Structure formats: C-alpha cells, structure tokens
Amino acid sequence: DVKVTQSSRYLVKRTGEKVFLECVQDMDHENMFWYRQDPGLGLRLIYFSYDVKMKEKGDIPEGYSVSREKKERFSLILESASTNQTSMYLCASSPRAGTGNTIYFGEGSWLTVV
C-alpha cells in the first residue's frame, strides 16, 4: 500500500514561531504536494514539487515555503506562524504522469497557532 506519512498530527505553536511540517512517501513518486483544508474553503494547493529541489507555487503560497532535498521527503515551512495559518495541512504524492486517480494523501497535520 502507498503510504504518505505526516509525522506531526497535532501541533500548537505561538505566533511568530518557525514551523516545520514533514512529509515522507514510500512509493518513489516524483510529485509531492502540500494543501491546506479549511471549513467552507475546501482544499487549496500551497506548493507542489515535481522533482528533488524543484518547487512550484500553488494557489496560496504566501507565508509558506517548501523544501525537497530528497525524493521521498517534502517539508512545508511557516517562517513566522500567524493565527490565520491555523488549519489542517495535507501532504500528498503522485507519479509524474498522474492524472488525478493516482494521488495519495497523508492523514493530515492539525496546526493551531496561538
């Protein structure tokens, strides 16, 4: 089974803190994604990466950065957390030629910024 693992399920951070959310996939997928999910707004793409050290902005990249040093690992970084970044964050991965039926999600990371 494909596994996308988000190591931190529940985090509480203070405003202004630097936050790292880590994601690891075990299927040798080229593409990796970070989404955030909010009630009434659905899933919104923050960043995606199609290869090691490559990244592309999604729909809402402001306030976030990412790092992909190894193929299996994709990190989301909040340089200075703010309360409006309180959300559920979902990592996903897919093969390079994925057409939507081959995207796999992690369990989610619930971040509260106080």
Added chain:
Amino acid sequence: QKEVEQDPGPLSVPEGAIVSLNCTYSNSAFQYFMWYRQYSRKGPELLMYTYSSGNKEDGRFTAQVDKSSKYISLFIRDSQPSDSATYLCAMVTQGGSEKLVFGKGTKLTVNP
C-alpha cells in the same frame, strides 16, 4: 463562477437509503473525475475514478459523469453508518495531478 461547485450539505439520511451526491463544473476541458471520501480528522482517500463520460460501478457505489451537462454524481446504495464522511469531488484536465480541482465537499451522516 467557481470552477467546481458542490453543495456542502450537511446531508443526513437513514441507514439503507440511496444517497446522491453531486458536483457541477464550468471547465469543459476536464477529462478525469474523482470522488474522494474523507473521514473525520483523516486525509481523503480515492473512492471512485472515471475518465470522460459514462457510469462506473463498484459495489454499492456508482459514479456518473455527464459532460454535456457538466455534472457528476456519486450514488451510494444501501447506505451504512460507516459511509458517514465528507465526500469530495475532484477533476482534472489531460494529465497533471497538480492541476486537480476539488469541490468543497459534502458532509454525509447515515443514521442507524
């Protein structure tokens, strides 16, 4: 007009009912249509996948795509309490998972 519209519900039905979940979309270039199920505090998991128009059946679930009307449906027969979840439609044009567009999800509760 939003690219994908999905009624957020909530939808509450008795056990055994037939459930119909729907999405409409505006981009006629969408070719691949998915339904994801998301249990509370979990990530979405792929439930059904359809390419272009037509029906696809998998056990109690049927996915239907009508490209002429830009309308997709998910039917759940003999609904069970374990079907209680949020259902998200998603669609994409030719290739490119990064271009996946999601509906906002419909929350379904099946009451025993």
